[in-house]
Amino acid sequence: MLLIPCPYCGPRPELEFAYAGEAGIVRPANAAALDDDAWGAFLYQRSNPRGPHDERWRHLHGCARFFNARRDTVTDVFAATWKVGEAAP
Amino acid sequence: MGMQRFSGFALARQTLSGHAGWGRQWRSPEPKAAYDAVIIGGGGHGLATAFHLARDHGLRHIAVLEKAWVGGGNTGRNTTIIRSNYLFDASARLYDHAVKLWEQLSQTLNYNVMFSQRGVLMLAHNVHDVQSFKRHVHANRLNGVDNEWLSAEEAQEFCPPLRIDGGMRYPVLGAALQRRAGTARHDAVAWGYARAADALGVDIIENCAVTGIVRNTQGAVEAVETTRGRIATPKIGVVAAGNTSVVMGMAGVRMPLESYPLQALVSEPVKPVFPCVVMSNTIHAYISQSDKGELVIGAGTDAYISYSQRGALHISSHTLEAICELFPQFRRMRMLRNWGGIVDVTPDRSPIIAKTPVQGLYVNCGWGTGGFKATPGSGHLFAWTMAKDEPHEINAPFTIERFRDGRLIDEAAAAAVAH
Numbered sequence: 001m002l003l004i005p006c007p008y009c010g011p012r013p014e015l016e017f018a019y020a021g022e023a024g025i026v027r028p029a030n031a032a033a034l035d036d037d038a039w040g041a042f043l044y045q046r047s048n049p050r051g052p053h054d055e056r057w058r059h060l061h062g063c064a065r066f067f068n069a070r071r072d073t074v075t076d077v078f079a080a081t082w083k084v085g086e087a088a089p
Numbered sequence: 090m091g092m093q094r095f096s097g098f099a100l101a102r103q104t105l106s107g108h109a110g111w112g113r114q115w116r117s118p119e120p121k122a123a124y125d126a127v128i129i130g131g132g133g134h135g136l137a138t139a140f141h142l143a144r145d146h147g148l149r150h151i152a153v154l155e156k157a158w159v160g161g162g163n164t165g166r167n168t169t170i171i172r173s174n175y176l177f178d179a180s181a182r183l184y185d186h187a188v189k190l191w192e193q194l195s196q197t198l199n200y201n202v203m204f205s206q207r208g209v210l211m212l213a214h215n216v217h218d219v220q221s222f223k224r225h226v227h228a229n230r231l232n233g234v235d236n237e238w239l240s241a242e243e244a245q246e247f248c249p250p251l252r253i254d255g256g257m258r259y260p261v262l263g264a265a266l267q268r269r270a271g272t273a274r275h276d277a278v279a280w281g282y283a284r285a286a287d288a289l290g291v292d293i294i295e296n297c298a299v300t301g302i303v304r305n306t307q308g309a310v311e312a313v314e315t316t317r318g319r320i321a322t323p324k325i326g327v328v329a330a331g332n333t334s335v336v337m338g339m340a341g342v343r344m345p346l347e348s349y350p351l352q353a354l355v356s357e358p359v360k361p362v363f364p365c366v367v368m369s370n371t372i373h374a375y376i377s378q379s380d381k382g383e384l385v386i387g388a389g390t391d392a393y394i395s396y397s398q399r400g401a402l403h404i405s406s407h408t409l410e411a412i413c414e415l416f417p418q419f420r421r422m423r424m425l426r427n428w429g430g431i432v433d434v435t436p437d438r439s440p441i442i443a444k445t446p447v448q449g450l451y452v453n454c455g456w457g458t459g460g461f462k463a464t465p466g467s468g469h470l471f472a473w474t475m476a477k478d479e480p481h482e483i484n485a486p487f488t489i490e491r492f493r494d495g496r497l498i499d500e501a502a503a504a505a506v507a508h
Contacts, residue, residue: 001401002393015403019392021347040493044345044436048334050396073348074396 006059020056092288115287123321124152131155132164135328136282137468143289146476151291156298160279166430168387171462172209172270176503179486181232187466200281209270209366214259222265302340309448331431333454345492349390352400354427358382374411400429438501442484
């Protein structure tokens with residue numbers, strides 16, 4: 001089980017959190033103008049890297065807030081977490 | 090070629106010479122400078138692909154590149170369950186194609202893969218499960234796939250260790266039974282395909298990691314870079330399971346995949362106590378007994394993407410709680426080993442067996458938490474797709490472009506959980 005450093009509450013066990021997928025995927029402002037390739041890519045393509053990964057978590061059973069994290073997907077070590085709206089370190 | 094055939098006669102002859110005459114089952118060749126086709130990934134699916142390319146399509150210069158050892162990835166890490174009771178027409182055709190090949194596989198490969206059609210029982214624990222499984226039973230029958238509905242009492246008769254009294258948090262209300270489903274010996278599948286492919290001239294190159302995919306000025310593939318040098322080839326088949334996104338990234342292709350750890354564990358070996366396979370999607374438990382006597386137990390995936398080949402303890406604990414509730418007689422059994430494999434999951438939980446936007450590059454991936462069952466069919470269909478540069482009718486729906494066109498094969502919604 002991971003120990004996840006919530007930027008609002010501090011380190012808490014993984015069971016308190018919900019994983020919310022890759023970070024930084026922005027819904028296109030004018031979706032109707034997109035072609036099918038771009039819309040399909042937005043919906044379904046993911047980086048899925050072997051190494052550092054920027055991702056979202058939600059501290060569901062704590063402060064209930066979303067935040068961003070950078071975790072290494074080989075070691076599962078968290079390098080950083082930061083609040084929504086803050087710049088990535 | 091020089092394959093030593095296994096038979097009762099060969100066994101008797103070797104017995105007379107103290108079993109000193111069994112040769113290596115496949116060669117360990119140095120990579121050549123060029124091949125007609127290169128398969129990236131020496132698991133069951135990749136080796137089966139090479140076997141069918143060589144046997145059915147006449148390709149003679151084929152290499153399988155494996156970064157570690159044959160069958161050391163998900164092929165050696167799964168719970169060996171084989172079934173074809175999928176909801177949608179395309180899925181039922183795909184997985185039942187594999188079951189039909191499983192039924193002949195030991196003879197096809199001259200290798201005992203210990204395929205055992207002991208039946209897979211899928212438990213229903215609530216009204217939704219009952220309705221969903223009955224729908225599966227009817228859909229399967231329309232597609233020629235055997236599946237039948239059992240009451241809780243009938244399920245217990247089929248699997249005597251199963252508890253069906255009303256005192257459980259998730260009582261057993263009934264079950265769907267596929268009698269043609271079962272298990273096979275996973276290592277033997279990798280070894281049998283490796284041996285048979287090698288006998289057809291396929292070079293199986295272990296300890297050879299692919300580090301790059303080289304494309305020519307027209308964009309088509311022309312070579313792979315590996316830790317054992319550059320290998321020229323006009324056709325590359327990527328069969329890299331959890332590492333597919335990484336390998337496809339070398340060719341500049343982004344995939345609709347995410348890789349998750351999936352855990353399994355085995356108990357201490359005991360005498361035969363468990364006659365079939367039991368699965369419960371609702372409470373996340375999968376159990377059978379291997380021929381060595383170990384209970385083989387499958388758990389769910391971790392919540393987050395990872396390449397760690399481990400899983401969290403709370404995931405396996407959750408599964409063991411479910412197993413102990415369903416089969417109280419196992420409460421005092423000890424677990425011997427647990428491990429994780431990295432499974433590549435598509436958004437609709439159906440695989441991709443297809444051409445790619447890059448000429449000469451083909452991909453077989455997205456088998457998620459249930460790829461072992463498809464091994465022979467997957468190899469057969471992917472070899473067809475690579476050899477003819479067009480899909481077989483069975484795998485034609487399983488494209489990458491379905492995620493652009495919206496033609497999903499949504500087994501994820503049909504099963505509601507990992508399957």
